[in-house]
Amino acid sequence: MHKSWLLCLFCCVQLVRVSHCQMIGTEGNEEDCKGSVTLYEGSKETVVTKDEDVRVAMDRVKVEGCGCFTLHSKKEGGGMSYFLGRRGEFNAADIGWNKVRSV
Numbered sequence: 001m002h003k004s005w006l007l008c009l010f011c012c013v014q015l016v017r018v019s020h021c022q023m024i025g026t027e028g029n030e031e032d033c034k035g036s037v038t039l040y041e042g043s044k045e046t047v048v049t050k051d052e053d054v055r056v057a058m059d060r061v062k063v064e065g066c067g068c069f070t071l072h073s074k075k076e077g078g079g080m081s082y083f084l085g086r087r088g089e090f091n092a093a094d095i096g097w098n099k100v101r102s103v
Contacts, residue, residue: 035065072102
């Protein structure tokens, strides 16, 4: 019973995070929302604007524009994840790991 309650709580928190994210920086409809994630690996930059697999050992990440993104440690959204729900910069220490395989 305790595990079911924790799973339910986790799901509710995730829904709140995603619904909150939909409101951040969106003025107008979703078609106007353009956001990006830039993954920095030394001097190399990888810019992502939609869900895709990448292979980056990132030093830092910058979120620009509107929308929400999630970093994943495995391809196709698998493995560990880190929710980027606001604009700004994040480093590997903030995230807790540095090998990003999908956004």
